[in-house]
Amino acid sequence: MISEQPLAAVLLDVGGTLVQEAAPTAPVDRLVARLLPAVREDIEWLASRYRLGAVTNTSVMTETDVRRLLDTVGVGRHLEVVVTSVDVGVAKPDPLPIQVALERLGVAAAASLYVGDRESDRIAATAAGCGYAPIDGTLRETIARHLAQRR
Template sequence: MPTSSARFPRAVLFDLDGTLLDSAPDMLAAANAMRAARGEAPMALAALRPHVSKGARAMVAAAFPQADAAERESWIPEFLAHYQRELGRHGAPFPGIDAMLERLEAAGSAWGIVTNKPEYLARALLPLLGWEARCAVLIGGDTLGVRKPDPLPLRVAAERLGVAPAQCVYVGDDERDIVAARAAGMPSLVALWGYRLAEDDPIAWQADAMIDSPARLCEAAAWPAGRGE
């Protein structure tokens, strides 16, 4: 039972793909457009899904494992162009995300997004999701010249929210999310509903908390306490 002292964080920062948004279907459409152009049969969602949080390079590698690394690297702009055309057409927030965001807002918590996705793509998604007036800060992978696991994007996002990193919680589904949060001095939470490879071990990441459902984050007691509170 939640204690009377449990409270929501002053601010929460989220990873995007695999944490707030189930974007794998959009990514699959992009990958399969590339495969079709090369005479390849469509790949299954299950084959791409575990790679989504690892970024465009990992997804292109999963779609074209037979191609050499240099060739795949040259295809990244093509993948991003296809993805931009598919943006928001197939994916959706994970079940329970909308209710969780509403609960945070009702509690007076600010929230924002720190993602390694290029900022122009992340920003284009906000109006499609109805989040453009609700998301208080957005930092993309190219916003600052460094990306997670570097802690700078998290620190800058907290600064723009007007809170100390210790009073903000970062939620993500990949190890680099937790590494970045720890280096930023920010409590962290693993979104176990997100995208992971079979060999990933979230326990070894040593986050402050692990949660298996966005619905649980509607409860103040599920959140790690801000440090120094």
């Protein structure tokens, strides 16, 4: 969906977009966040321009767990909201996690972008009414491509 509204918020998937995905069977207390290339710098760049949040599918982690992990690698402080599928009771491709994040930010869907790495991310973003950009390269490159396409 192409919007005439300026981009106000960027929502980010976590595993595969910000950090390397962990094995689904990995115990939460043993998880270690490993940032993907350029994420720390790109998050700081994004935070100076947009409101940021994270929306992630997880079968066991709450917002507190995800924030704790992201804080260890220096990016959690830039995220105004973190919504997990555990917290809202449904997983993407259901749009509810993205809708909850947008509601908490107070940002219209048409003024937001969701960046993810899976088809379920695209489906959820589209159903929520926000833009979607598949991660391809760094976050900054992905968002720059999206903005160029919007023009």
